[in-house]
Amino acid sequence: MVAAAAFRLGIEDVIARIARGDRDALRAAYDAFAGRAMAVAARILRSSEEAEEVVQDTFVEIWRRAAEYRPERGSPAAWIAAMARSRAIDRLRQRARDENAMRTLASQPPREPQPPPSESTARQQERSRVRAALASLPAEQRRTVELAYFDGLTQSEIARATGEALGTVKTRIRLGIEKLADALLETPP
């Protein structure tokens, strides 16, 4: 059921229909992508309540700006997740950072929730593909990229949280993203 309507319509058609003011299409996009937006925001903010607000803001923004979607800048799923992540990071960076909390975050990766029972096979395959690409990185590079992407830390914050030199963090991010790009190219969706 989840995402079925969006896939039946064709994902990019859904965005085009939202741009024409079709609320059913907005609902279809929500069913397909709100779970991912929520997970990304909740991981960054460590707060379900705030993540819910981010998801709401994100889909209201999609309603207003669907006409500005450009397929060449990424899939609708990536566009929506990037929007949610960006809003979550905005909120995170308005907070005073707690150095102890950052250190805890760096030392304890969060527990993974169970996938929703209604998850599609395509979504399972996508997650496996991206996780396999991440798993192909050396452990330090993977963890540094994860702290930046999933926890919203800057390079300086990662250095403080992990006790590594800033130069080391920068190198790990650069090499990690290069290897990730190669790994994702080797296993196209």
Added chain:
Amino acid sequence: MTCGEFKELAAALALDALDPDERAAARAHLAEPIRHEGCAEALARAEGAARPLAGAVTDMPPPARVWHGIEERVSARAPRRRWAAAAGWAVAAAASLLALFLAQRTASLRNALDAERGRAEIAQAQAGSSENRARQCAAQLEAARKTSGLAKDAVALLEQRGSRVVPFAPQGAFVGAASAVIGPGRRRAVLVSTALLPTAERDYQLWVIPPGPGAAPVAAGLVEAAGEVALGDFQAGALARGAAALAISVEPKGGSRTGAPTEVVLVASLSG
């Protein structure tokens, strides 16, 4: 910043993991009208690797109240569509102004915009045709000038000989367009957009990036709402030192607390 230095930072920029000053410097470098050594390509590759990462999470379907909140909020407003459709009424209202404006200035405006596109690769993808850009800007101002003194000023600026319209290029995941009406001699610049309306939580801040390597962005005021249009008057003092580019950042309410841009969302090169 050199192209080599930029490419070292491209991965962190794609992950939004740079500190504000580094991020502003990197964005300013990307907007610089120089012969780049693969900067845009390096960033595109890094973004191509970073973008799919959201696919690694385990989805967390939000509770029903989230959808109900969205429904309530979208019921209050129609979606903002492409300019040609959504601003049709405003374009019609502005027809007489445009006819005069375009008759006098179409050639020079088109040249200016075309030259700008040639210099800013990212802006090229986003700018649309010069005619649409001019139409958008004039229509936005026509609607706003009934209530806003700054919109009236911007219309007057557009009509001045030697003024030009410069498109901003969106940065990172930001979606939305904006233009700056630049007066003769760059003594005045006014931002015009529908994508930058301040909210209760955040403001958009204007920045002038002076010429020269490593020059720090200069704060130049906040974006203000005039109905459905966002306007920003780049402060004369900030422009007086010269400008290689203009930038807009998203900030906590009241503006940056560090003196540097927190999150640059739009950049416009002012070369030429």
